Amino acid sequence: MKKLTHLLCLLLLIYFQARSQDNKADDANIPKGVPASTNIRGAKYPLILPNHHVMFRLKAPDAQKVQIDLVKKYDMIKGDDGFWSVTTDSVGEGFHYYSLIIDGIATADPASESFYGMGRMASGIEIPFAGGDYYAEKDVPHGDIRIRTYYSTVTKSWRQVYIYTPPGYDATTSEKYPVLYILHGGGEDERGWATQGKTDMILDNLIAEKKAKPMLVVMPDANLGGGFGEEGLKAFQQEMKQSIIPFIEKNYRTKNTAGNRALAGLSMGGLNTLYTGVYNTDLFSYLGVFSSGWILPVQSGIANTQYDFMKQNSTKINNDLRLFWLSEGGKEDIAYKNGQVMLAKLDELKIKHSYYEYPGGHTWPVWRNDLYNFAPLLFK
């Protein structure tokens, strides 16, 4: 009997854990709001208040100091009931990483879903956005996000790749599709575009409105070691050419010409796109560099070598590339200045390119918007 009661208690405890924690905090003094869609099921906090202030609340009677780090750090205040709480400034549209800092240790908030970013599993909060219709789940035909393992002949190990296949992919065995290869930023991985980026929703909606061609979107893991040095950039180029592209073209129904391949990436992924893309315009006709640009002065050697290459090959590059699309998240993007230096250099070298800007800084709301604006330009 004791064992059965134990089982029951454990199961019920597990099931109602998040809910019960939160309900305790449910009283009349708390402003009206909605739980963030990124909360784990049943968790009331983080609670999104009018004007997108966010209220955090957490039981931690034994902690000395608790903070929320949403780029800006907020000190939580301890109440007599052992609950800590804080209400933030108004937070901008869409997805933002955050951390819960407990007595100096940055960790994930147990009330939130976790997302691989900042080099670890971090919390994320989705702020409702009136203009977010383009990434909303709608009653349109939906594609699949596929998780697939492949053996890398470069790393000599099994690696994971996420692949969006568009609606209708399964309906025939004859139709072939162009492919957008899209890369996450530093401290992220192959899950970034699939989860934080809402790639499936953005593409489903664009395709339904006939604003973008049906395409595969391949989201590789660009962490090949070597960091931001040329070694890392070369390793990724090798992985793309030796492992990823051959794997995708062997296992999925793809159109295997440069005109049907695009490469794009954000931040660190933008650097990989610059390196692998510009040196391989016979492989990719479309390049997208989001919130990036060579990091100066550290990467000036890499940058100058590439600018020399561009100078000597400007005709070929301009002929090969149908689109060389660069973007920044406004002046508040930490990559903004590097991007502007690069744009001036491309002008000087007469390398054709487009530039797009959307305010929001070095963040996922900007990159979702980048994908939404970049994808319709592909494979025309």
Place this chain on the structure above:
Amino acid sequence: MKKLTHLLCLLLLIYFQARSQDNKADDANIPKGVPASTNIRGAKYPLILPNHHVMFRLKAPDAQKVQIDLVKKYDMIKGDDGFWSVTTDSVGEGFHYYSLIIDGIATADPASESFYGMGRMASGIEIPFAGGDYYAEKDVPHGDIRIRTYYSTVTKSWRQVYIYTPPGYDATTSEKYPVLYILHGGGEDERGWATQGKTDMILDNLIAEKKAKPMLVVMPDANLGGGFGEEGLKAFQQEMKQSIIPFIEKNYRTKNTAGNRALAGLSMGGLNTLYTGVYNTDLFSYLGVFSSGWILPVQSGIANTQYDFMKQNSTKINNDLRLFWLSEGGKEDIAYKNGQVMLAKLDELKIKHSYYEYPGGHTWPVWRNDLYNFAPLLFK
């Protein structure tokens, strides 16, 4: 210049964050071991030592008390350098959830991947296992795990389902497949079988050895509200019949007869399997109930109603079901006693069934092994 340096520092910091934290702890006094495969990239700890003791190490100079909760709680010891560490007892094969408890708050370890379990994103550690060849990544044809959203006419909301499609699924548009619907436990969701369960590896390997028929494995989210009461069980039954099965059979190439449908689940998912399965033997010819059984006395009303139903319909049930497979994770499984009570009742009612036992308790290593043993019995 200040901004550029800021960018560089931020990117490099992000990139090497985990690595640098861990490398600090790298000294000659630390026993030889291997980082757990569930660590985030670059994290040295948790470190698996010989005989599967696990060493945890974490920098937390300002914390008052730090513990590792691996069912058994271990107090970490603070060193003069601000690092806390502890070495656990020997830990059993395969995947185990754990928590980092910082000054009383149970959270995920920033050095580990997170997994939805225990009603929140929890840490998990994969312990190497000599007998784990059946879920190892091998050079065999691989299927895909697909993430798909569907609109539930029951919850009136968009929900997510994970679907394993076997190798070769994309090669034709003519071949149709049987389907195993498999359910997670309490505090888990549709990601459980795909991630913790290694469903893709287990099926890829079984299919390659021709030990299991190529099949789809559908991993729904069984959290429909209502908990362990009949309301929750009924809601899941409705979701399966009204939303999930019709969605799968409309969107994937499935054989749509009872003989080509199996339903299985672990713990809470086993209860859903009992309820939805036994009352719908015209829909499913194969049932798998892993580490489960009606929870007595709380569910005795539900159990007695079902036993009465079985008594009145034993001929039909025995004719309809080709397999009614029950299992427990040995006597140490918290569901063991409930399971034994149910087995005796099935004997009494002359309901045909099979029983399988594998030691390891109420844990994922047991459920992986269950899938490995159950899948080959299906769709013969």
